[in-house]
Amino acid sequence: MVIAVASGKGGTGKTTVATSLASVLGPAGQLLDCDVEEPNCHIFMNPELHTSVTVNLPVPVVDMSRCSRCGTCGDVCRFSAILLIGDEVMTFPEMCHGCGGCTLLCPEDAITEGVRALGVLESGFAGPVEFVHGRLRVGEAMSPPLIKEVKKRIKPEKTTIIDAPPGASCPVIATVKGADFIILVTEPTPFGLHDLRIAVEAVSALGVPMGVILNRADIGTRDVQHYCDEQGLPLLMEIPHDRTIAEGYARGELLVHAAPRYRERFVDLLNGIRDLAFQPNDRPIEATS
């Protein structure tokens, strides 16, 4: 089973929820951090990362000795990454989406593919939990191909928890696509509600069952609860604002360590999600220490 933790608004507690779930799953769990722009799960899980691979995007390299200056490459590229200017073919690798169109369609076979590094994919173990994350190279704009690479590490025999990026645009869709269940974490403020609506709208098209976790549940209004009722979205858990939790978070401490009473609540949450995600054949999850 794959559970994606997303949010719309940033800083609502995605990583707190994802790392808590992974921690209570223990050896049955696998944690993938797909918030590759700002991956934070490692801060809380302290994994030993034993492998690191660079993830690249193919970009065009032109052999001018074979080029007939026909301009086809520039005509087919939708991303302004290759262009015939005068007698020269100029490439702008940072604009390239790696579609391979220019290479495929060049009538002289003058284009081959080099690479642009998108970032690194690192993997290892955090205690018994298998851990994988992507780190986007600072300065790189495109995260979805790196996210897709991280997701290739999903192991079907495990319960996989995916920490998604904030927002509601293409990196979020790339992350939550194919999940069996989506948890949306929010807070009871006008910003939290507004961004929850957008996130719900964005992921609804995928037809994946979802539920909401309300963090710092007592700081604002009850509008998020009303919205969930209205939409028929199950409210899976409420986490009150608590200075101990906030201070633990600041130090990089797992919620289930800073406030151990939450361990059982996250076990119940996992079992509840198993039913909501229509995965009755999965074995019930038991708490591990």
Next chain:
Amino acid sequence: MKEIVIISGKGGTGKTSLTASFAYLAQDCVIADCDVDAADLHLLAAPKVLHEEAFHGGVKAAIDSTKCTQCGKCTEACRYGAISDDFVVDPLSCEGCSVCFHVCPSEAVILEESLNGRWFISESRFGPMVHAELRPGEENSGKLVALVRNQAKVLTGKSGKTLVLVDGAPGVGCPVISSVTGADHVVVVTEPTLSGMHDMKRALELVQGFNIPASVIINKYDIAPEMGQRIQQWCLEKQTPVLGLIPYDAAVTKAMVHGRCVVEFENGEVSEAIKRIWENLISQTTS
């Protein structure tokens, strides 16, 4: 004309609340919301839309089943796995590269301009405002951000104002790069947590990679003062100015619930800190 961009790396550190407070204190500026996939500034700025336009960032492919011979050339060429075995394009996976259009021998692929969002010019409580809505799940946020920033600059020129305040997106990817390139000054709002510090460093690395002057604000400082000190120490070593510290106060949320920014809502310690930071920021950017 000066353009100040407010980003954070980590989400939820208070970017938008602070941008609204700065806009209120500035009295006379144009504001631009460049967090186009989860835009929230309008909830405090209450804009009245004066002009609205559709945003088309690219194309999406579709296959005409009456022309398709199911030869499989498109599925073979598509690197995004966007075409199913029965030759239907999944718009959520389609990158709009048009390779399928070019390789199809029976002209069965149609390219349709995709509606990625809308953008607006408005009159807000804080002055002229340019903002946008990316359609949920859509791409091309970087292009939309660039459009919003350009429109805000045009509007600033026309209205004779001298300052643009830009609310950026979290992260360091496409919309953030598009928000900061060419700006006069970038403010990174962080919080005293390990995550906040980690993400601030990456955001600063991005901004300083473009040679743009940057400064830092530590919000909710008193949640973990020792982490706050670590961040200040790090900034000192990296010669990155810290504009100031803001304590945690439930008044910020209370103000938000009332559709107000905190500096117009109450006169406590938080508002005092924000006013001092605003003065520091102005002197940083005019020196």
